Amino acid sequence: MNFSGDQLIQFCTNLLQGVGVPKADAEIVADVLVDTSLEGLDTHGISRLPIYVTRIQNGRINPQPNIKVNKTAPSVATVDGDNGLGQLVGVKSMEVAINLAKETGVGAVATKHSNHYGASSYFCKQAAAAGMVGLAFTNTPSGIPPWGGRESYFGTNPIAFGFPGKEQPVVVDMSSSIVARGNIILAAKQGKPIPEGWAIDKEGKPTTDAKAALDGAVLPMAGPKGYAMALAVEIMSGILSGSAFGKNVGWIYDESTQPVDIGHFFIALDVSKFMPMGAFIDRMQQMITEIKETPKAEGVEEIYIPGERRTNKAALRNKEGVPVSDQLLAELNQLAQGVGATILG
């Protein structure tokens, strides 16, 4: 069944309020999740809500965090997320980075004691909408082995950038793994195999069995370069923030009640402190036009700018609604009924 963005935001907000998240915070988290689903990232949008809700219910995530901001220098702050929902902590942290950058041109924020924050692109778009270049990094439970190892150590650690653009921001957002683990989680849920080359099992052997891959490891993107990128992101978001890093990050997918202690890092750069915004946008537009005019390889219909396909998908889903599988719908409605929230559909 398809649901509109507004229906989904209302539903997610109610469900989160049902487990004790204050309305204003629930609305922020709902907006991140639904925006992600609208953009077609079904692995990181509302499909993640059941896990967040059950983690709140079993005391693993704090529904009412006291998020503390400590400004340590004119352009620098640290944030303690108090084990709140990652989307909320992420939005608040990027807000701090943007405000610092408005003053000094640059804002850098290291965030600790957080949770899985979903798709990095949201926070980068938040910065781009404020006329900033935005960067977001996060670690996540181990998924990638160090190059040459056969057991995972690093998270699937995404790195993301957002740049203001004429009609839409340019957003580069990618995990350090060959695919985000969300794709493997989804395949395991649906009982489907995964393509060769994505993962190894716990013995370090290549596997196409999604469940075996979740017990094993996801391979880094671009071989050793993905490993190097995962390591850099781990340092930025885990080590520099004072959060857990590597194997010490809690595994989100078990029934433990211990906080996972994920860390993030956010940077905002005020474009207007480098050049007039109009000049930047014109230069961006010239680059985009030149890229689009590149002669196409055989069989290619269009050259896309990073983030463009997600924006196109959002335009489509804003018209047609977001498809929600029967399985996810049943899962969400069961949770909603359990906490007395309005069901979807």
Ligand SMILES: NC(=O)c1ccc[n+]([C@@H]2O[C@H](COP(=O)([O-])OP(=O)(O)OC[C@H]3O[C@@H](n4cnc5c(N)ncnc54)[C@H](O)[C@@H]3O)[C@@H](O)[C@H]2O)c1
């Ligand atoms: N919170 C977490 O712990 C966590 C961990 C890993 C990934 N993620 C999220 O998972 C999501 C998916 O990550 P991913 O690595 O699978 O992304 P992806 O492979 O879909 O895209 C990676 C990048 O390549 C660009 N791209 C891909 N195909 C393109 C094409 N044909 N033309 C132009 N650009 C193209 C995309 O715009 C994007 O910038 C991201 O939002 C990421 O932040 C989150």
Ligand SMILES: O=C(O)C[C@H](O)C(=O)O
């Ligand atoms: O799912 C995770 O553990 C992290 C991330 O969201 C991913 O999809 O890789």
